[in-house]
Amino acid sequence: xxxxxxxxxxxxxxxxxxxxRKPVYETNGLNLWYGTSHALKNIDLSIHEKxxxxxxxxxxxxxxxxxxxxxxxxxxxxxxxxSGNVTFKGNNILxxxxxxxxxxxxxxxVFQKPNPxxxxxxxxxxxxxxxxxxxxxxVLDQIVQESLQKAALWDEVKDRLHKSAYGLSGGQxxxxxxxxxxxxDPEVILMDEPTSALDPVSTHKVEELIHxxxxxxxxxxxxHNMQQAARISDRTAFFLNGEIIxxxxxxxIFNHPADHLTDDYINGRFG
Amino acid sequence: MLNINSNxxxxxxxxxxxxxEEKRQSRNFKGIVEKLIPSFLLVIATLSILTTAGxxxxxLSETVQFFKRVPFLDFFTGTALKPLSxxxxxxxxxLLMGTITSSxxxxxxxxxxxLMAAIYLSQYAxxxxxxxxxxxxxxxxxxxxxxxxxxxxxxxxxxxRTLIPGLEATNILSPGIVMGVMIIPMIxxxxxxxxxxxxxxxxxxxxxxxxxxxxxxxxxxxxxxLSGIIASxxxxxxxxxxxxxxxxxxSGSTKNFTFDITQSMQTMTAYIVEVTGGDAPAGxxxxxxxxxxxxxxxxxxLLMNIGARKISRKFREEY
Ligand SMILES: Nc1ncnc2c1ncn2[C@@H]1O[C@H](COP(=O)(O)OP(=O)(O)O)[C@@H](O)[C@H]1O
Ligand SMILES: [Mg+2]
Numbered sequence: 041x042x043x044x045x046x047x048x049x050x051x052x053x054x055x056x057x058x059x060x061r062k063p064v065y066e067t068n069g070l071n072l073w074y075g076t077s078h079a080l081k082n083i084d085l086s087i088h089e090k091x092x093x094x095x096x097x098x099x100x101x102x103x104x105x106x107x108x109x110x111x112x113x114x115x116x117x118x119x120x121x122x123s124g125n126v127t128f129k130g131n132n133i134l135x136x137x138x139x140x141x142x143x144x145x146x147x148x149x150v151f152q153k154p155n156p157x158x159x160x161x162x163x164x165x166x167x168x169x170x171x172x173x174x175x176x177x178x179v180l181d182q183i184v185q186e187s188l189q190k191a192a193l194w195d196e197v198k199d200r201l202h203k204s205a206y207g208l209s210g211g212q213x214x215x216x217x218x219x220x221x222x223x224x225d226p227e228v229i230l231m232d233e234p235t236s237a238l239d240p241v242s243t244h245k246v247e248e249l250i251h252x253x254x255x256x257x258x259x260x261x262x263x264h265n266m267q268q269a270a271r272i273s274d275r276t277a278f279f280l281n282g283e284i285i286x287x288x289x290x291x292x293i294f295n296h297p298a299d300h301l302t303d304d305y306i307n308g309r310f311g
Numbered sequence: 312m313l314n315i316n317s318n319x320x321x322x323x324x325x326x327x328x329x330x331x332e333e334k335r336q337s338r339n340f341k342g343i344v345e346k347l348i349p350s351f352l353l354v355i356a357t358l359s360i361l362t363t364a365g366x367x368x369x370x371l372s373e374t375v376q377f378f379k380r381v382p383f384l385d386f387f388t389g390t391a392l393k394p395l396s397x398x399x400x401x402x403x404x405x406l407l408m409g410t411i412t413s414s415x416x417x418x419x420x421x422x423x424x425x426l427m428a429a430i431y432l433s434q435y436a437x438x439x440x441x442x443x444x445x446x447x448x449x450x451x452x453x454x455x456x457x458x459x460x461x462x463x464x465x466x467x468x469x470x471x472r473t474l475i476p477g478l479e480a481t482n483i484l485s486p487g488i489v490m491g492v493m494i495i496p497m498i499x500x501x502x503x504x505x506x507x508x509x510x511x512x513x514x515x516x517x518x519x520x521x522x523x524x525x526x527x528x529x530x531x532x533x534x535x536x537l538s539g540i541i542a543s544x545x546x547x548x549x550x551x552x553x554x555x556x557x558x559x560x561x562s563g564s565t566k567n568f569t570f571d572i573t574q575s576m577q578t579m580t581a582y583i584v585e586v587t588g589g590d591a592p593a594g595x596x597x598x599x600x601x602x603x604x605x606x607x608x609x610x611x612x613l614l615m616n617i618g619a620r621k622i623s624r625k626f627r628e629e630y
Binding site for chain 2: 111113116118140141142143144145148149151153155156157158159167168170171172217220221224
């Protein structure tokens with residue numbers, strides 16, 4: 041979206057040598073407690089620019105918690121305590137120095153269950169830009185159209201932009217939520233099992249959509265679907281009981297994992 | 312899973328089936344009761360509707376008697392109400408003025424304060440604060456109105472008179488304010504319910520886009536809860552219109568037709584109290600005027616409730 045911010049061109053994708061893509065998020069020694077229950081234990085993990093990072097692991101292992109730490113939504117839970125370091129483009133986000141609104145304007149989130157606002161399709165997409173001060177109608181119209189096009193939803197909704205978002209199917213609603221994210225031109229999108237509530241066709245559409253935007257935006261996606269992780273991600277992190285067992289390129293994780301626990305999990309032997 | 316199965320004797324399966332079978336047998340005897348219940352409930356429901364219909368019928372027939380004595384137009388356009396004078400006049404406008412003015416004052420007080428309290432409780436307060444405040448609001452809503460009337464007359468009016476020199480000893484301002492105070496808990500509590508029932512996933516969606524709490528409240532929560540908020544306001548106005556004790560005690564019984572809120576005014580309800588408390592002989596015009604006023608009050612609230620339904624349906628944002 042050249043309209044909003046012009047971003048630096050990143051070097052061409054080098055499959056063999058991903059290491060030199062810059063990390064957007066760096067996590068060091070992250071610990072998180074819900075009250076007294078230790079949900080994240082000493083997490084070290086980097087999320088690299090313009091890659092898709094898949095986060096896998098059995099239910100309750102802390103995947104959502106980790107994702108919500110990255111945009112500090114986890115702080116809404118009372119009694120959360122966090123220690124360690126999480127930096128976003130070099131700035132510590134856990135300190136008071138960065139206002140959460142600033143961070144969240146650059147880091148979008150897509151939830152497990154589609155959660156459009158009880159407003160029109162247009163107002164859903166225009167919501168973020170409006171919040172961040174864009175008032176010009178022509179600009180908003182253009183943002184709405186571009187975002188919906190990127191989310192592969194434009195053709196399906198262009199004749200009913202001012203109808204309620206609740207008239208859309210579940211899969212369309214989820215793509216609308218992605219469009220809503222894209223409308224603020226985020227640098228990162230966090231997705232928490234975005235397709236687990238969707239049928240296979242809708243799932244496929246969302247995967248294609250992820251594929252089509254990944255050259256512009258960094259994506260971290262939690263998924264329970266191993267094939268999905270293998271299909272769409274460049275890098276995979278395996279969580280277990282609040283710890284990170286292993287993180288490597290997706291090819292490595294799925295072909296020759298270093299830890300036998302990873303091997304067991306991706307081959308369905310537990311979880 | 313395997314050891315659980317091996318510990319449970321297989322016979323149990325059969326026993327459960329037998330037990331259920333026995334229960335079902337005994338249930339057959341209860342079947343008759345089961346069939347009679349709907350008819351019984353229908354009778355009860357019909358009775359309550361008939362009672363209401365009876366009340367409306369009485370109101371109507373006595374009102375007709377009134378309009379045989381006083382022309383319709385005189386009643387609805389008359390600015391003077393002198394039921395006991397030598398040359399009696401029966402204009403309802405002073406009473407309408409009193410009711411509308413006091414209700415408006417009450418809503419000016421209760422609307423904003425109730426809504427802000429609801430916003431605080433649903434969006435900002437911690438679970439602990441909410442747990443203390445919500446029951447407290449419900450207790451406040453249960454204070455008898457005579458206590459508020461007394462409070463208006465002996466505390467608020469003297470206080471206001473030190474601020475507003477021209478204020479009369481009985482005036483519409485003080486009971487209006489106190490009615491507002493009385494309504495605050497109701498508006499706060501109902502609006503809080505409406506805002507809290509907006510799914511938290513929607514709220515999180517807005518926060519995740521970088522909105523502040525205030526923006527989320529203004530642009531997502533309030534629009535989504537608007538029909539509930541409007542409903543709470545309408546209930547508040549209805550209570551103010553129907554409120555009797557506070558205005559009877561603190562606003563006096565002068566049937567002023569005025570816009571001056573520092574003066575005494577009488578509401579429709581207070582008029583009914585005054586006339587029933589006095590000795591209007593049954594069959595007199597004054598006696599029948601009670602029914603005409605009550606009928607007006609009834610139509611007034613009815614129209615408002617219908618209007619409110621339409622408004623809240625129009626603003627409804629489904630989720
Ligand atoms: N709001 C919360 N309050 C208390 N404990 C929580 C909360 N959310 C999650 N947990 C706990 O933290 C652990 C990790 O949860 P979560 O991050 O949701 O796991 P996942 O997304 O991998 O299924 C679980 O044991 C869960 O019970
Ligand atoms: Mg989860």
